[in-house]
Amino acid sequence: MAEHPHAVLARRGYEAFNRQDMDTLRELMAGDATHHVPGDNPLSGDYKGQDAILQMYRRLAEETNGTFRVDLRHLLVDGRGHVISHHRMTGERDGKTLDMTGGVVFRIVGDKITDLDECVEDLDKINEFWS
Numbered sequence: 001m002a003e004h005p006h007a008v009l010a011r012r013g014y015e016a017f018n019r020q021d022m023d024t025l026r027e028l029m030a031g032d033a034t035h036h037v038p039g040d041n042p043l044s045g046d047y048k049g050q051d052a053i054l055q056m057y058r059r060l061a062e063e064t065n066g067t068f069r070v071d072l073r074h075l076l077v078d079g080r081g082h083v084i085s086h087h088r089m090t091g092e093r094d095g096k097t098l099d100m101t102g103g104v105v106f107r108i109v110g111d112k113i114t115d116l117d118e119c120v121e122d123l124d125k126i127n128e129f130w131s
Helices: 005-019 022-028 050-063 123-130
Strands: 029-037 045-048 069-077 082-093 096-109 112-120
Touching: 005 022, 005 069, 005 082, 005 096, 005 112, 022 029, 022 050, 029 050, 045 050, 082 123, 096 123, 112 123
Parallel strands: 029 112
Antiparallel strands: 029 045, 069 082, 082 096, 096 112
């Protein structure tokens, strides 16, 4: 059975993210997409629009000297524009190590990602890592 188109879209996003392929990421997102980052740290908040989202992705790489990775584990689809991912994120920053699971709730309209709601396993740990 072929993978659902929404799962393919999310999977392409993960692959492009790990390659730092900003052109492909821009192509996958609606111009007014929003990425919601949880927690209470310098990277938390709502990033509205492709430029803001892609700048935040660049910052993740810069803050970790390129060590930040998100390895996709599973994708779940509902066929109505929602994809839920489960992933493992790792990175090193200022002598700190990150290794935890998380996920994203994607909202897709047509063939574009319009909203990304990020979830993490441990808010305290993610706050400490990015602070």
